[in-house]
Amino acid sequence: MAFTLSLPQAAHADGVTPPRAPADIQVEPGNELFLEGHGVGTQNYICLPSGSGFAWTLFTPEATLLDRYARQITTHFFSPNPYEKGTVRATWEHSRDTSTVWAMVIQQSIDANFVEQGAIPWLLLKKAGVREGPTGGDTLTATSFIQRLNTHGGSAPSSGCGALGDVGKKAFVPYSADYFFYTNPSDR
Numbered sequence: 011m012a013f014t015l016s017l018p019q020a021a022h023a024d025g026v027t028p029p030r031a032p033a034d035i036q037v038e039p040g041n042e043l044f045l046e047g048h049g050v051g052t053q054n055y056i057c058l059p060s061g062s063g064f065a066w067t068l069f070t071p072e073a074t075l076l077d078r079y080a081r082q083i084t085t086h087f088f089s090p091n092p093y094e095k096g097t098v099r100a101t102w103e104h105s106r107d108t109s110t111v112w113a114m115v116i117q118q119s120i121d122a123n124f125v126e127q128g129a130i131p132w133l134l135l136k137k138a139g140v141r142e143g144p145t146g147g148d149t150l151t152a153t154s155f156i157q158r159l160n161t162h163g164g165s166a167p168s169s170g171c172g173a174l175g176d177v178g179k180k181a182f183v184p185y186s187a188d189y190f191f192y193t194n195p196s197d198r
Contacts, residue, residue, distance in 0.1 A: 026043050026044065026045065026046045026190075027043070028043045028190070029157065029159050029160075029188070029190055031119075031124070031132065031157060031159055032119040032121040032123070032124050032132065034117055034119050034121070034134075035117050035118070035119045035132055035133065035134035035157060036134075037134065037155045037157065037192050038155070038194075040194055040195075040196060041154050041155055041192040041193065041194045042192060042193055042194075042195060043190055043191070043192055044152065044191055044192065044193045045083070045149070045150075045190075045191035046077075046078075046188065046189070046190050046191070047075030047076060047077060047083050047084055047188070047189045047191075048075065048076050048077075048078075048186065048187075048188055048189075049073040049074065049075045049076075049086055049158075049185075049186060049187045049188070049189055050073060050074060050076070050185075050186045051071060051072045051073025051074060051086070051184075051185065051186075052071065052072050052073070052164075052182040052183055052184055052185065053068060053071050053130060053163075053164040053165075053166075053182075053183045053185050054068070054069055054070050054071065054072060054180065054181070054182050054183075055067060055068055055069065055166050055167070055180065055181045055182075055183065056069050056178065056179070056180050056181075057170070057171035057176045057177055057178065057179040057180075057181075058177060059177060063172070064171050064172055064173065064174075064176060064177065065166075065171060066166035066167055066170075066171050066181060068166070069088070069180075070087050070088040071086055071087060071088070071100070071164075071185075072086075072087055072182075073085070073086040073087075073185075073187075074086075075102070075189055082105045083104065083105055083106075084102045084103060084104050084105055084150070084189075085102070085103050085105065086100070086101065086102050086189070087101055087103075088100060088101060089101040089112070091112040091138055091139045092139065092141070093112070093138065093139030094112075094138055094139060097138075099112040099113060099114055099138050099139070100112070100113050100114075100115070100135060100156075101113075102150060102156070102189075102191075103150075104143065104147060104149045104150050106147065106149075107143045107145070107146075107147020107148065107149050108143030108144065108145075108147055109140070109141065109142055109143045109147045109148050109149050109150040109151050110140065110141045110143075110150060111137060111139070111140050111150040111151070111153040111156070111191075112137070112138045112139040112140070113135035113136060113137055113138055113153070113155075113156050114135060114136055114138045115133050115134070115135050116134055116135065116136045117133070117134040118131040118132065118133050118134075119131055119132045119133075119134075120132075124159075125161065126161065126162055128163070128165055129161040129162050129163060129164060129165065129185070130161045130163075130164035130165055130185060130187070131161070132157070132158055132159050132160075132161060133156075133157065133158040134155065134156075134157055135155065135156040135157075135158070136154070136155055137153050137154055137155065137156075140153060150191070152193040153191050153192070153193060154192050154193055154194040154197060155191075155192040156189060156190065156191055156192070157189070157190040157192075158187050158188075158189055159187065159188050159189075159190065160186075160187060160188040161185065161186070161187040162185060162186045162187070163183060163184050163185040163186065164183050164184070164185025164187070165183065166181070166183070167181045167183065
């Protein structure tokens with residue numbers, strides 16, 4: 011007589027291991043990590059009037075996410091989400107099958123035990139919409155949550171946006187980050 015014993019294992023696929031992250035940006039239990047990408051690009055800001063002065067305002071990231079073999083897997087930017095009447099959201103488009111996921115920030119962390127000084131915050135984002143590619147590609151349609159971790163750079167400039175003459179100026183600030191895509195098997 012034989013029997014098999016199964017022990018719970020950490021959620022991972024193809025060697026992707028869930029990252030260590032602050033408690034305030036943990037993904038809900040039941041979600042499994044299915045894709046990881048290292049993003050390299052810029053956080054793009056524009057100087058605009060703000061309150062009684064002026065401030066750098068993020069208008070879009072422009073990044074390429076690479077897999078562990080340095081192959082491009084997605085592009086990352088802001089775009090209108092057709093499932094929210096055009097609300098502009100963080101967007102990732104798969105580089106091969108052109109499936110797309112839009113996500114909204116639900117929590118950010120600037121925990122000094124994790125986030126590098128001067129870097130953009132770490133984020134937890136929740137799916138706000140998905141779309142298959144035109145030929146049925148569906149890699150990103152399984153996404154439930156995304157974490158942005160291990161950020162380096164990308165913060166708005168500390169100067170150059172203090173006067174009326176600065177309005178409209180743009181700053182493209184280099185950054186890098188790791189992005190972790192989760193799926194909820196019960197939603198499939």
